[in-house]
Amino acid sequence: MKGKGSAKYTARLSVLLCLALLMGYIEYLAAFDVGVPGVKAGFANIVVLFALYRYDASVAFGVNLCRIGLSALLFGNAVSAFYGVCGGLLAFFVMWLLKKINLFGVVGVSALGAVCHNMAQLGAAALLSGTVYVFSYAPVLLVAGTVFGALTGLLCLFLLKKIPENL
């Protein structure tokens, strides 16, 4: 990866950030409800994961953090920002670590990342509500995270194969 201050680096980061925000917005518009609070498809993670695998951790982290901040400003509030940061940071850290260890492929990394994202948000809910009762949602969120994480991971794998490297 060429210099971090280069125009190419900045442009790439911006395009990815736009895409990630769009993904989040589409999800917000589609508001596709499974009936369980907190269950989302997590399309934005496709972009973060793509950046992590195609470019490097700094691009992916930048995209992730800016996306969380901007989407909280655009569609959320302080509470949703707190949830976003908790989930986003832990998920990113785990995915970055798993990629380094190189034991799993994109799909597995995505699934575990999604599960960690959900568990971090449960932790945040426990903190905000001051009760451990929220952990009764853990099983559902574990299954949902695995399923949606694997699906978004598959989509990301597809994109990594289809989008030319020199773009």
Place this chain on the structure above:
Amino acid sequence: MNSDKKRIFRDIVLIAVLLAVGIGLVFLPQSEGNTVEIRIDGELYGSYSLREERHVPIEKDGTLLGTAVIENGCVYMENAACKGKDCQKTGRISSAGRCILCLPQGIGIYVVGENELDGVTG
């Protein structure tokens, strides 16, 4: 190439394990609750039997925040005044240890069992 295949295999195993643990936990036997506790910002608002059907209006400073409906041994939220309505989407709960949270309004509706232990393990 070979290590790619190994990774795919590990991915499948990982996903299967995660799903198995999750589904196993979902079907874990749960103890029936018998009391509904409603809290606003952690303060106990009221405690009601899960066996008696009733509508509990949840009010704060004269404003209706929502209504907890106790019916057929279940409790659910109705007319929530929050924006996201996550609390209503939670649906009916009946097992000890389950809860309905309305984080924007600071409301918690908890189903409590025979003793606190049930509440934690449920």
